[in-house]
Amino acid sequence: PGTLWVVPTPIGNLEDITLRALRILREVDKVAAEDTRNSRKLLTHFEIHKPLVSYHEHNEKQRSQSILRDLEAGLSIALISDAGMPGISDPGFELIQQVIDANLPLEILPGASAFVNALVGSGLPNGRFVFEGFLSREKKERKKRLEKLKEEERTMLFYESPHRIKDTLKDMEEVFGERRGALARELTKRYEEFIRGSLPFLLKTLEKAPRKGEMVLVVEGFQGRKEEAFQDLTIEEHLLLVMET
Ligand code: SAM
Numbered sequence: 001p002g003t004l005w006v007v008p009t010p011i012g013n014l015e016d017i018t019l020r021a022l023r024i025l026r027e028v029d030k031v032a033a034e035d036t037r038n039s040r041k042l043l044t045h046f047e048i049h050k051p052l053v054s055y056h057e058h059n060e061k062q063r064s065q066s067i068l069r070d071l072e073a074g075l076s077i078a079l080i081s082d083a084g085m086p087g088i089s090d091p092g093f094e095l096i097q098q099v100i101d102a103n104l105p106l107e108i109l110p111g112a113s114a115f116v117n118a119l120v121g122s123g124l125p126n127g128r129f130v131f132e133g134f135l136s137r138e139k140k141e142r143k144k145r146l147e148k149l150k151e152e153e154r155t156m157l158f159y160e161s162p163h164r165i166k167d168t169l170k171d172m173e174e175v176f177g178e179r180r181g182a183l184a185r186e187l188t189k190r191y192e193e194f195i196r197g198s199l200p201f202l203l204k205t206l207e208k209a210p211r212k213g214e215m216v217l218v219v220e221g222f223q224g225r226k227e228e229a230f231q232d233l234t235i236e237e238h239l240l241l242v243m244e245t
Pocket residue numbers: 011012081083084085086087088089090112113114115158159160161184185186187188189214215216
């Protein structure tokens with residue numbers, strides 16, 4: 001059978017495609033792409049001319065099956081998305097799962113993904129972190145998720161759109177309080193920017209001068225009860241804390 005190659009593409013700067021990614025894209029029989037028009041432009045830029053099939057969130061299930069048949073028939077296929085790593089807040093999961101279940105050859109190429117740059121450039125602890133992808137567009141759902149994350153100790157990463165970023169920061173301020181955060185914007189592009197500071201500072205900065213473009217929000221994890229007033233604790237909890245320290 002043929003191999004499914006998962007191929008990351010740049011998240012802005014076209015130089016961020018690997019030599020191996022280019023070779024694989026040249027060698028495969030077909031490319032499955034989230035948006036064939038976008039991907040056609042990208043491939044043309046690199047002078048690669050391959051048959052493209054669309055693979056997006058609305059046809060993932062059916063399209064996975066036809067791609068599986070192609071792989072079984074011996075064709076090799078590259079899976080790409082509009083930007084970054086396929087499957088990371090992008091289509092891909094369904095196909096990858098089916099390829100694994102069918103025991104077909106699968107290869108994942110390393111490459112750009114926005115959250116890695118955002119995490120490393122945020123200056124926040126990166127030894128342990130959680131990727132949350134996009135929060136819900138519905139306020140109630142969003143709040144519910146944030147409440148669940150209130151005592152998450154690891155640094156958290158969120159993908160966000162410029163239209164919702166202020167609402168999200170407001171919700172976060174309500175739930176998380178004065179945490180540190182960083183907004184990573186337009187990564188790898190000409191106007192790349194990191195805004196670092198407390199969540200209220202990030203909000204104020206955006207209220208003064210709204211920002212467009214793609215963004216990743218990085219939020220410090222819960223730092224334990226040390227800064228909280230002891231009055232919130234019961235006598236037993238207080239004693240336990242004192243004994244621990
Ligand atoms: N598959 C992609 C990846 O590996 O990062 C993510 C695709 S997701 C549909 C798009 C979101 O990723 C954007 O809304 C933004 O949160 C983030 N993103 C992608 N490119 C970015 C960039 N150059 N700068 C900042 N954030 C970016």
